[in-house]
Structure formats: C-alpha cells, structure tokens
Amino acid sequence: MADSRFFTVAGPFTLAQLAEICGAELSQPQQSGQVVIDVAALEIAGADHISFLDNRKYINAFTATKAGAVIVHPDLAERGPAGTPLLLSKDPYRAYAMVAQAFYPQPAPSAWVSPTAHVDSSAKIGANCWIGHGVVIGARAEIGDNCRIEANVVIGDGVVIGPGGTIGANATVQCAIIGAKVNIYPGARIGQDGFGFAMGIQGHLKVPQLGRVIIGNGVEIGANTTIDRGAGPDTVIGDGCWIDNLVQIGHNVQLGRGCVIVAQVGISGSCQFGDFVAAGGQAGFAGHLKIGSGAKVAAQGGVIRDIAPGETVGGTPAVPRIEWLRQSAVLSKLARNKR
Amino acid sequence: MADSRFFTVAGPFTLAQLAEICGAELSQPQQSGQVVIDVAALEIAGADHISFLDNRKYINAFTATKAGAVIVHPDLAERGPAGTPLLLSKDPYRAYAMVAQAFYPQPAPSAWVSPTAHVDSSAKIGANCWIGHGVVIGARAEIGDNCRIEANVVIGDGVVIGPGGTIGANATVQCAIIGAKVNIYPGARIGQDGFGFAMGIQGHLKVPQLGRVIIGNGVEIGANTTIDRGAGPDTVIGDGCWIDNLVQIGHNVQLGRGCVIVAQVGISGSCQFGDFVAAGGQAGFAGHLKIGSGAKVAAQGGVIRDIAPGETVGGTPAVPRIEWLRQSAVLSKLARNKR
Amino acid sequence: MADSRFFTVAGPFTLAQLAEICGAELSQPQQSGQVVIDVAALEIAGADHISFLDNRKYINAFTATKAGAVIVHPDLAERGPAGTPLLLSKDPYRAYAMVAQAFYPQPAPSAWVSPTAHVDSSAKIGANCWIGHGVVIGARAEIGDNCRIEANVVIGDGVVIGPGGTIGANATVQCAIIGAKVNIYPGARIGQDGFGFAMGIQGHLKVPQLGRVIIGNGVEIGANTTIDRGAGPDTVIGDGCWIDNLVQIGHNVQLGRGCVIVAQVGISGSCQFGDFVAAGGQAGFAGHLKIGSGAKVAAQGGVIRDIAPGETVGGTPAVPRIEWLRQSAVLSKLARNKR
Structure with missing residues (x-):
C-alpha cells in the first residue's frame, strides 16, 4: 500500500x-x-x-x-x-x-555513469555501479561492484568502498576504507579532520590528523552524521553497526560489531565500544572511555566513566539505571514535600 | 541599514x-x-x-x-x-x-533553469521557477509555480513541491509531498529511510521504510535538519510549523499546526504533537508519545511520557515546570547545607 | 606511518x-x-x-x-x-x-578552476586558488589568494573569503565576510536566515534577517555545523575560534577570540562570549547571555544565566562546578540510603 x-x-x-x-x-x-x-x-x-x-x-x-x-x-x-x-x-x-x-526489494543498481560525474581516470569503478549527476570521485579511489553513488556526492582520493554500497546524495567521504553493503545516508560527512589542536593563549595549533576511517560490512550511517578520521590511529566502525542521523563520532573512536547509536548521540575522541552497545538519543560520551559489550545508555545520558559489559546506565553523570531511577524518585519526593 | x-x-x-x-x-x-x-x-x-x-x-x-x-x-x-x-x-x-x-521583500524568483541542472524530462516545472546550477530533479517530480531551487539540490523521483517554495543549496528531498510556501534551508535532509530494523545478535535486519514525508503550507525547515520518511504511515509536518537547524524528526512523527521546534531537538519515531507545541533547544522526546496542543518543553528537557495540552514541562525525565524548579531548588539547598 | x-x-x-x-x-x-x-x-x-x-x-x-x-x-x-x-x-x-x-604540511593549493565550476563573471578570485567541480560562486563574491574551494560548495553573492581559506565539499556560505586562513569543513552552513519570527496563533510571521556572519582569522568550523546570520546586528566569530561538528550558533551571537566549542553545542541567539570560552560537547546556552572570558561549561551543561569570566559551570541549569559535583554527590547518597 x-x-x-x-x-x-x-x-x-x-x-x-x-x-x-x-x-x-x-x-x-x-x-x-x-x-x-x-x-x-x-x-x-x-x-x-x-x-x-x-x-x-x-x-x-x-x-x-x-x-x-x-x-x-x-x-x-x-x-x-x-x-x-x-x-x-x-x-x-x-x-x-x-x-x-x-x-520491496532494494533494486540492484543498473550500470550507469552520469556524463556530468567527474571520475578520476585513475579511479576503479566496479561492475554495475550507478554514479549520479555531479558526483566527484578522486584519484585512485576504488568503488566495488553494485554500488549506488547518488548525485553530488564527493569521494576523496584513495577512498575504498566495498561492493553493494550506497552513498546518499550530497554526502562526502575522504580518507576512508569502507566494507561491503554499507549504506551512507544523504549529507553524512566521513573522514574529515578530527578536532585536534594544542590549545594555547597564543592561538590553538592544529595537530595534523593522520588516521583514517575504517568501516566494516553492513553498516548504516544516518543523514548528516559526522565521523571524523583518526588523529594517528584510525576511527573504526565495526560490522553491522546502525548509526542514526546527526550523530557525532570523534577521532580514534572504535565501535565493535552491531552497535546501535540513536540520533544526535555524541561520542568523544578515543572511546572504545565493545559489541552491541546501544546508545539512546542525544546521549554523550566523554573521551577515552571503554564501554563494554552489550552496555546500554539511556537517552540523554552523559557518560563520564567506563561502563562494564552488559551494564545499563542513565542520567548525567550516568549511573546504573536502577540508581538513576532512585535518584529521580527521591528528588521528586523531596520536591513534593516542599509544597 | x-x-x-x-x-x-x-x-x-x-x-x-x-x-x-x-x-x-x-x-x-x-x-x-x-x-x-x-x-x-x-x-x-x-x-x-x-x-x-x-x-x-x-x-x-x-x-x-x-x-x-x-x-x-x-x-x-x-x-x-x-x-x-x-x-x-x-x-x-x-x-x-x-x-x-x-x-526587504522576498524577491519573486525569475524564470531560469541553469543549463547544468538535470531536470528529468518527465518532471513538471511550474511557471516562474528558478533552478540553480547542478540541481537534480527526478522523474515525475512536480515543482509548483514560483519556486526557487538553489544550487546542487537533489530532488528525488515523484516528489511534489507546492508553489512559492524555496529549497536551499545542497539540500535533498525524496519521498515527500510538500505544500505551498515551504522554506527548506541549506543542507536539510527530507525523506530518507527512517531508523527501522529488527535487532538481533545475528545482525540487525532493515525494515523497508514505505511511508512518505507530508509537509503542510508555510513551513520552515532549518539548515542540516533531518526528517525521516514514515515506516508505513507517513511523517507529517503541519501547516505553519517552524523547525530550526539540526533538528531530528524520526519516522511516523506527526506535528500539528504551528509547532515551534528549536535547534537540535530530537523527536523519536511515532510521536504525535498537537498544534502550537513549543520545544526548546536540545529537548528530546522518546518514541510513541502524545504531546498535547499548546504544550511547552523547556530546553534540554527529556520527555518520556505523554504531555497534556497546555502543560509546560522541563528536566530529564521531564516533569511539570513548577516541580522541575522545585527539584532544582531543593537539590541546590541540600548541596549548600553540605558545605 | x-x-x-x-x-x-x-x-x-x-x-x-x-x-x-x-x-x-x-x-x-x-x-x-x-x-x-x-x-x-x-x-x-x-x-x-x-x-x-x-x-x-x-x-x-x-x-x-x-x-x-x-x-x-x-x-x-x-x-x-x-x-x-x-x-x-x-x-x-x-x-x-x-x-x-x-x-605533513598543508599543501598550498595549485591554481586550478574546474571547467564545471560556475564562477560569476563579477566575482574576484585571488591568485593560486583551487576551485573544485560543481562549485558555485555568486556575483561580486571575493575569494582571497591561496584558497581551496572543494567540490559542490555554494558561495552566495557578495561573500568575501580571506586568503588561505579552505571551504570543504558541499558546504554553503552566504551573507558572510570571512577572514584569512579560515577552515570550513564539509557540509557546514554559514549565513542562512536565523530563527526569527513573530509568533502568533494566526500564523508565525517571518522577521527578515538583515545581518551578516563575520568570521575572524584562523577559525575552524566543523562538519555540518550551522551558523545563522544576524537578524540586524551581525553574528560574529572571533579570531582563532575552534568550532567542532554539528554545532548550532544562532543569530546575533558573538564569540570572542580563541573560543573552543565542542561538538553538538547549541548557542541561542544574541549570546555574547568573551575570549577563550570553552563549551563542552552538547552544552546549551539560552538566548541573550553574557559568558565571560575564560569561562568553561561542562559537557551537556544547560546555561540559563550569565557566567562570570573564568567561572567553570556544569549541570542543567548550570551552576558552579563545585556545586554541581556536590549536588550529584548528595543526590547519589540520598538515593543510596533509600535502598
């Protein structure tokens, strides 16, 4: 219907x-x-x-x-x-x-390259790829078979995209190695410089960001989401992760397999997630944290310490869910008694 | 001046x-x-x-x-x-x-189609439309009279845009039926797949997103805002809504008339808003909630239950404003007594 | 390596x-x-x-x-x-x-203008600029020497960009005067209308946004960040500010020199920041606030009052950091006693 x-x-x-x-x-x-x-x-x-x-x-x-x-x-x-x-x-x-x-099967792309796409002569385009109007594909980039690259996408030099991928309109990808069947939504930004600089009153000084973004197989990356490349190590997104819209993933972050990252979550640099971590909408993670496999963070939670595997936390600063609920209850009761 | x-x-x-x-x-x-x-x-x-x-x-x-x-x-x-x-x-x-x-009247667009715009031969373009460089307009799309479609916008097959609309540069629109005098700002993403999948340890499985985005008349949609299409039902934005930048609106969400959604708000899937709801910046809404007409949510509020018409709430989890203020006051007092 | x-x-x-x-x-x-x-x-x-x-x-x-x-x-x-x-x-x-x-020096751009770039004949392009495929540069725009304008960027009429700047792929800039050595990341949106309207049950009425965005020298602006132009006064970003991804900066905001604004921060209209203010990720600022030089706001903090120079605050509503920590501690203790 x-x-x-x-x-x-x-x-x-x-x-x-x-x-x-x-x-x-x-x-x-x-x-x-x-x-x-x-x-x-x-x-x-x-x-x-x-x-x-x-x-x-x-x-x-x-x-x-x-x-x-x-x-x-x-x-x-x-x-x-x-x-x-x-x-x-x-x-x-x-x-x-x-x-x-x-x-409603995903239609296989038909082999077509728009005459207005700019594919560098040194790039390799796989069989059966659909390359839309205004697309730019840089030098030595490699696009696997059966990819669909939508209009006005910009793919930088040397980027590798595995077979069966879709890159949504107006997205940009640079300094990235991407697996098979990855679906990047419109406007996502992959591989730009991380937020790395030496702070100082005389002016903040940029630290060259020399890592990449490595994305596994079967990953979904939402619209207007941003994933910065590593500063030296790589930023890594494991197989089967689902990342929603407007998510920020900082440099050097590593996500394990099957993580679910809901819209507007922010993950600061160098966090390491295990497998199947679930982060609710607008949750935030301070830098350099280890989040164990199967951990869950409630929406808007603010995580400032490591989370054990399987633990569920909420609140800012985030505490185990049961404590968070108790805190809310006790605060609510105290406020009510003040009437 | x-x-x-x-x-x-x-x-x-x-x-x-x-x-x-x-x-x-x-x-x-x-x-x-x-x-x-x-x-x-x-x-x-x-x-x-x-x-x-x-x-x-x-x-x-x-x-x-x-x-x-x-x-x-x-x-x-x-x-x-x-x-x-x-x-x-x-x-x-x-x-x-x-x-x-x-x-400072909004100048009426002058009829012009860039020679580098790609307008499908089956698309219908109304009178007096201005279509910028690098724009892509898909098959059977219909653009009403007096529209301004800025450079590098990508409009998908079958999309309908009412008269007097503006689509800002580098925005993308797909699977959407849009009313008259709608102003979509640069980089907004309308109509991509919602975040729908069956979770599972063997891999999350995508659920085809078969609905549309229906936008009323006189709506403003901010820069880099994302509005996902419905999963089966439609995502609906009522007449006269004002939506700020970097807002996330999930699949199946319905907003009534005249809602005001401030920057970085996140509205999870299947929420139903009445008319003239106001959501402060960075507020978040869990899925499947009913928010009554005239309700107000303070900035950063985290709403996890239905809100009655006219109610004003704040905090996470959001409670009536007066209770939220009392909670803040009592907590502040307790902390001060600890010194 | x-x-x-x-x-x-x-x-x-x-x-x-x-x-x-x-x-x-x-x-x-x-x-x-x-x-x-x-x-x-x-x-x-x-x-x-x-x-x-x-x-x-x-x-x-x-x-x-x-x-x-x-x-x-x-x-x-x-x-x-x-x-x-x-x-x-x-x-x-x-x-x-x-x-x-x-x-890893930033390579100086080599002078090149893509044959598919649309540079208005009245625009002035400095020496040694690199202008990518599909770029649009409007009437009377001025691009300084040694700029790199990446593919599919859209620069509006009259915009001025100082020497040594980089505008990342698919970004848009309008109504803006930008200093030297400014680095705008992919997908950033600079200079669109602010969120200004007279609210009313008969329909919200747009207030023309007649100011500009003025950006100093040596500023970094992250991917998919949005900076609205002023409503009448200008939006001003001081020299040496570092702004991360997905940040929202409302109309008339003024940032001093060297401010550090981490990802997903939201700054409401007409806020005035001093120099070297630091805002942690996802922090939010209500409108019309004065934030003193050297002030720091913890991640996710919700600021609803002026902050004195040098003060460090956290929480929602934000209070001095020491009080915030005390509040968290007392709440945690009360909840524990309830077991």
Missing part, C-alpha cells in the same frame, strides 16, 4: 512462499496457496494484504483486522480473527522485515 | 504607508507624510529610519533613540523621545516584521 | 631541524644529525620515527618505546628508554603539532 510514486511493489506471493521467506510456520497449511499482493498495517490491511503484530499494545487491532494474513508470535495466535491465516514466528518483527523486503 | 552587498532595500515609505502595512495607529497623524528609507535598531537608527521596541529591557534605548519613527506598544508610548512619531501596535514585534518585510 | 593513499610525508628531518621547528631542546646534542622519517605513536614507532608523550597515562609506553626520538616534558625525561634522544619541551603536545605539521 506504499505510494506508487515512490515505491514499486514486487510479488504477488503465496502464503507458502512468504512463510518460507521469513521462516514462519503457517497456521493453516491448507491456505498455503492464498495470494498476497502487499504489506499493510493491521488497521488498514485488506484481504489481499499481509500484516504483522509485534507490540501487545496493538492487540485489539489484531483482533479486528481484515488483513488476509498476519505474522504473529505463536503465543498470541488465538487472539486473531477467526479464520485468518497466520504466519507464526517467534520473532514476528524480523519475519515482517523479511516479508517487506520481499515485496 | 543592511549591507547592500547582500540585501536590497525597497521603499521609501511614508509613515502613513507603514502604519497601514502593519496595522498600527500613527501617534501624530500630521506626520503621516514623513518619509522613512530603512529599518534600524534603536541605538543606531537615524532620522530616516524606523525602529521598534518589543522588549522592556531596551526601554532606555527607546527613550534615547534618534530614530525618525518607532513601532511601540501604546502603553509605552510616553517613554519615547519627545516629538518622535510612533506607530502604536499591540504586537509591535509582529508589526515590525511586516514593516521589515516591506523594506 | 600514515596511509600513503591519503597522506604524503615530507622530510626526512634531522633531530636538530626538528628541535628548531618546535622550539625544543635536544637532550643529546651529539645526536643532532640523526635522521627521522616520520611521526608515530609510542607503541608502534621504530628507530626512524619521532613520537611524543603528553599524557602521564602513557608513561609506560614511553619507557618501552622503540622510537628513534621522543618529544617530552623535561620533568619526565628520566622515564624514557636509556639512550633514546629526547626533544625537551614544556608543551610537548604543541611541539608535536609543529613537528607533525612539518612532516
């Missing part, structure tokens, strides 16, 4: 096909041949659509839905409308993601 | 003309023919200039001004210099805005 | 040359002819490299280093490996900056 001006739907698919695509079990195997033409939300889906239930908040919408089929956790199956075939999955949101990707 | 390298002044105007333009009453009708050539601040204005007093802090500057005329609230009229004609208005700042707009 | 794909090393230099470059004293004058080919970190430096020790945290790395020479404070000289020549400096980080600049 997406606007056809912007999205092209694939399919149709039978329920059997969709169940296989997302690894779900079909509640009514006799319906395996039923045809679905699109995804849609529970409230607006019709008999030709498949929907999903992930959040118990929407259970009434599930019960009332007119969707032709619904992806749902087995435990909630009985709450569905009588007769509606279900795709049972223990991770229904992930299953929905797979089904939606089947209906 | 603006720098003529950057601004072209219209006029001159008589006081009678200006009073009519801004709906003010002339304190000395016999002066209605007096001519004014420009606006200027109270401190620097001369006999040819009109100034204004909006903030009582500057009342001494009013009393001492050499301005040829001053826009002022009737209650403060007597504090002006003897003999200076006044334009009396109950909303002197608004009256000043109208007078300043008369002296 | 920087990646030669991105950086070109100068030199080699003798220790005598380097000591002179950075004003250090050579611990072993008999080694003054020893040759160094590059800079490197203590841990990875070899016999051909010079390294430095600035932070006592790394003193073990100093003791164990295999570097050919090390820049260090005289007080720590004895902690170095026996026989390693030292460059003794009371400000070793600054001395390192000078040495690193010698090895």
Whole structure:
C-alpha cells in the first residue's frame, strides 16, 4: 500500500512462499496457496494484504483486522480473527522485515555513469555501479561492484568502498576504507579532520590528523552524521553497526560489531565500544572511555566513566539505571514535600 | 541599514504607508507624510529610519533613540523621545516584521533553469521557477509555480513541491509531498529511510521504510535538519510549523499546526504533537508519545511520557515546570547545607 | 606511518631541524644529525620515527618505546628508554603539532578552476586558488589568494573569503565576510536566515534577517555545523575560534577570540562570549547571555544565566562546578540510603 510514486511493489506471493521467506510456520497449511499482493498495517490491511503484530499494545487491532494474513508470535495466535491465516514466528518483527523486503526489494543498481560525474581516470569503478549527476570521485579511489553513488556526492582520493554500497546524495567521504553493503545516508560527512589542536593563549595549533576511517560490512550511517578520521590511529566502525542521523563520532573512536547509536548521540575522541552497545538519543560520551559489550545508555545520558559489559546506565553523570531511577524518585519526593 | 552587498532595500515609505502595512495607529497623524528609507535598531537608527521596541529591557534605548519613527506598544508610548512619531501596535514585534518585510521583500524568483541542472524530462516545472546550477530533479517530480531551487539540490523521483517554495543549496528531498510556501534551508535532509530494523545478535535486519514525508503550507525547515520518511504511515509536518537547524524528526512523527521546534531537538519515531507545541533547544522526546496542543518543553528537557495540552514541562525525565524548579531548588539547598 | 593513499610525508628531518621547528631542546646534542622519517605513536614507532608523550597515562609506553626520538616534558625525561634522544619541551603536545605539521604540511593549493565550476563573471578570485567541480560562486563574491574551494560548495553573492581559506565539499556560505586562513569543513552552513519570527496563533510571521556572519582569522568550523546570520546586528566569530561538528550558533551571537566549542553545542541567539570560552560537547546556552572570558561549561551543561569570566559551570541549569559535583554527590547518597 506504499505510494506508487515512490515505491514499486514486487510479488504477488503465496502464503507458502512468504512463510518460507521469513521462516514462519503457517497456521493453516491448507491456505498455503492464498495470494498476497502487499504489506499493510493491521488497521488498514485488506484481504489481499499481509500484516504483522509485534507490540501487545496493538492487540485489539489484531483482533479486528481484515488483513488476509498476519505474522504473529505463536503465543498470541488465538487472539486473531477467526479464520485468518497466520504466519507464526517467534520473532514476528524480523519475519515482517523479511516479508517487506520481499515485496520491496532494494533494486540492484543498473550500470550507469552520469556524463556530468567527474571520475578520476585513475579511479576503479566496479561492475554495475550507478554514479549520479555531479558526483566527484578522486584519484585512485576504488568503488566495488553494485554500488549506488547518488548525485553530488564527493569521494576523496584513495577512498575504498566495498561492493553493494550506497552513498546518499550530497554526502562526502575522504580518507576512508569502507566494507561491503554499507549504506551512507544523504549529507553524512566521513573522514574529515578530527578536532585536534594544542590549545594555547597564543592561538590553538592544529595537530595534523593522520588516521583514517575504517568501516566494516553492513553498516548504516544516518543523514548528516559526522565521523571524523583518526588523529594517528584510525576511527573504526565495526560490522553491522546502525548509526542514526546527526550523530557525532570523534577521532580514534572504535565501535565493535552491531552497535546501535540513536540520533544526535555524541561520542568523544578515543572511546572504545565493545559489541552491541546501544546508545539512546542525544546521549554523550566523554573521551577515552571503554564501554563494554552489550552496555546500554539511556537517552540523554552523559557518560563520564567506563561502563562494564552488559551494564545499563542513565542520567548525567550516568549511573546504573536502577540508581538513576532512585535518584529521580527521591528528588521528586523531596520536591513534593516542599509544597 | 543592511549591507547592500547582500540585501536590497525597497521603499521609501511614508509613515502613513507603514502604519497601514502593519496595522498600527500613527501617534501624530500630521506626520503621516514623513518619509522613512530603512529599518534600524534603536541605538543606531537615524532620522530616516524606523525602529521598534518589543522588549522592556531596551526601554532606555527607546527613550534615547534618534530614530525618525518607532513601532511601540501604546502603553509605552510616553517613554519615547519627545516629538518622535510612533506607530502604536499591540504586537509591535509582529508589526515590525511586516514593516521589515516591506523594506526587504522576498524577491519573486525569475524564470531560469541553469543549463547544468538535470531536470528529468518527465518532471513538471511550474511557471516562474528558478533552478540553480547542478540541481537534480527526478522523474515525475512536480515543482509548483514560483519556486526557487538553489544550487546542487537533489530532488528525488515523484516528489511534489507546492508553489512559492524555496529549497536551499545542497539540500535533498525524496519521498515527500510538500505544500505551498515551504522554506527548506541549506543542507536539510527530507525523506530518507527512517531508523527501522529488527535487532538481533545475528545482525540487525532493515525494515523497508514505505511511508512518505507530508509537509503542510508555510513551513520552515532549518539548515542540516533531518526528517525521516514514515515506516508505513507517513511523517507529517503541519501547516505553519517552524523547525530550526539540526533538528531530528524520526519516522511516523506527526506535528500539528504551528509547532515551534528549536535547534537540535530530537523527536523519536511515532510521536504525535498537537498544534502550537513549543520545544526548546536540545529537548528530546522518546518514541510513541502524545504531546498535547499548546504544550511547552523547556530546553534540554527529556520527555518520556505523554504531555497534556497546555502543560509546560522541563528536566530529564521531564516533569511539570513548577516541580522541575522545585527539584532544582531543593537539590541546590541540600548541596549548600553540605558545605 | 600514515596511509600513503591519503597522506604524503615530507622530510626526512634531522633531530636538530626538528628541535628548531618546535622550539625544543635536544637532550643529546651529539645526536643532532640523526635522521627521522616520520611521526608515530609510542607503541608502534621504530628507530626512524619521532613520537611524543603528553599524557602521564602513557608513561609506560614511553619507557618501552622503540622510537628513534621522543618529544617530552623535561620533568619526565628520566622515564624514557636509556639512550633514546629526547626533544625537551614544556608543551610537548604543541611541539608535536609543529613537528607533525612539518612532516605533513598543508599543501598550498595549485591554481586550478574546474571547467564545471560556475564562477560569476563579477566575482574576484585571488591568485593560486583551487576551485573544485560543481562549485558555485555568486556575483561580486571575493575569494582571497591561496584558497581551496572543494567540490559542490555554494558561495552566495557578495561573500568575501580571506586568503588561505579552505571551504570543504558541499558546504554553503552566504551573507558572510570571512577572514584569512579560515577552515570550513564539509557540509557546514554559514549565513542562512536565523530563527526569527513573530509568533502568533494566526500564523508565525517571518522577521527578515538583515545581518551578516563575520568570521575572524584562523577559525575552524566543523562538519555540518550551522551558523545563522544576524537578524540586524551581525553574528560574529572571533579570531582563532575552534568550532567542532554539528554545532548550532544562532543569530546575533558573538564569540570572542580563541573560543573552543565542542561538538553538538547549541548557542541561542544574541549570546555574547568573551575570549577563550570553552563549551563542552552538547552544552546549551539560552538566548541573550553574557559568558565571560575564560569561562568553561561542562559537557551537556544547560546555561540559563550569565557566567562570570573564568567561572567553570556544569549541570542543567548550570551552576558552579563545585556545586554541581556536590549536588550529584548528595543526590547519589540520598538515593543510596533509600535502598
């Protein structure tokens, strides 16, 4: 049901096909041949659509839905409308993601280089790349196969971009080595000088920033996000990290695998994150901290000390979540007693 | 008195003309023919200039001004210099805005398309549009009359921009339907993928973002601000919203009419704002919240629950303003007692 | 040891040359002819490299280093490996900056204007400027000697840029007068309209923004940072200010000399900063405040009152640092007692 001006739907698919695509079990195997033409939300889906239930908040919408089929956790199956075939999955949101990707696949780029793109003669462009209008690709840069470089992107000398990447319009990349299937959103800034200078009353003096940005595979980097290159060591973003819009990542920062960095987070120079760290929106990290794998920081948290693996913290300065909640409660109570 | 390298002044105007333009009453009708050539601040204005007093802090500057005329609230009229004609208005700042707009009107764009703009042959460009160098306009896009699309802007396939709009240099717009007289500042990012994925240790899996960005009439969107498109539902910005620089608006967010969103605010996915909500700089909103019409959030406030219409909150987690002030006071007192 | 794909090393230099470059004293004058080919970190430096020790945290790395020479404070000289020549400096980080600049000098731009740059015929371009692909330079703009204007930058009518400046790719500059040796990073937005309007239920009304942005000499402005032009007065950035990425500076703000503004700071309209003010990451300033010279604001601090010269504050609302620490301590203790 997406606007056809912007999205092209694939399919149709039978329920059997969709169940296989997302690894779900079909509640009514006799319906395996039923045809679905699109995804849609529970409230607006019709008999030709498949929907999903992930959040118990929407259970009434599930019960009332007119969707032709619904992806749902087995435990909630009985709450569905009588007769509606279900795709049972223990991770229904992930299953929905797979089904939606089947209906709306990322189109493979068609080989095309705009006549107004400026590709240096020493750059190597892989097979099947799409290079938009006004793109600039510097000397000795290497672009892997199947990349999509959108209009007015500027890629500096020597940059390496792995296969299957997308660089959004008006983004800039310099001094960077980027893995496969990396998706950089419009306006992101990768690889510029870090904020490095020797402070002094006689004038701050720039310290040359001699490192790079190394980005792993399958990374997403949000719109207008900034990632500075290293000062000497590299700035490193591990495989599978998801970085939202307007995030700042300082020089020498290292993120492990699968970190989730929500919008407007700021990570100061030389922080080292383990794997699967999650930072809520607008959280901030002082420099040179070690944040253990699986640690979580609440939105707007201000982290000024190392965080142990798996720990969840919040507040400024950030403390373990339970303490933070207690602080809020005790402060609230004291204020109320003053009335 | 603006720098003529950057601004072209219209006029001159008589006081009678200006009073009519801004709906003010002339304190000395016999002066209605007096001519004014420009606006200027109270401190620097001369006999040819009109100034204004909006903030009582500057009342001494009013009393001492050499301005040829001053826009002022009737209650403060007597504090002006003897003999200076006044334009009396109950909303002197608004009256000043109208007078300043008369002296410095937004020039209507002249019809021109740069030979280096790339306008798809299937796009429709309205009358009297100005399309700058290096602009890219995608297939089936529709640009209304009297639009100004500045250099190196990238507009995606199918985008609709209403009449009288301005898209600032190097901005990008995709998957969006935009109303009349919308002003998008340089570097803003509209309509890219929202931050939607199924998290998992085996790798986060992207959920296709199938909604749009719908922007009403008369909206301002600040420099380098990011507005993600909806995941399925649309992201909606109501008529007359003013959004400052570096703001993040997540997928599926809905803003009512006339909301004022100050710089660096972050609004997480699926929040619903009523009309005329005001969010102070760097405030943050957790996802899926309902913020009632007329609600106000103090700068840096961290909102994690619904806010009732008209309520004013502050702090993190945000509480009613009066409680927040009390919390600050009690904490400050406790800390002082510890000395 | 920087990646030669991105950086070109100068030199080699003798220790005598380097000591002179950075004003250090050579611990072993008999080694003054020893040759160094590059800079490197203590841990990875070899016999051909010079390294430095600035932070006592790394003193073990100093003791164990295999570097050919090390820049260090005289007080720590004895902690170095026996026989390693030292460059003794009371400000070793600054001395390192000078040495690193010698090895990696900013290359002077070579005179070149891309055939796809759009330079208005009335613009003046100085000697030895490098103007990249897709750059737009407006009418009557003046670009000083030795400037580097990177690809897809858009410079508005009448803008003045002093000699030796760099404007990073995809940045935009309008209504601005910029001094010598200013370095604007990719995606920065300089000189767009400030956030000025008369609020009203009948619709917010734009107040024409008639001032400029005036930037001194030797200023750095980070990636995707936004600096609005003045509303009537100018927005002014003093000589030698260092502004990090994603910073918001509102209309009419004035910064003195040498201010250090870390990433994601927001400064509301009409604030006046003295010289050498330091604002930590994500700090915010309400409008119309006076911040005295040498004042410091901790990261995430929320400043809502004037700050005296030299004062250090933190927290929201920001209070003197010592009080802020006490508040955190007392709150933490109260919360602990509740267990």
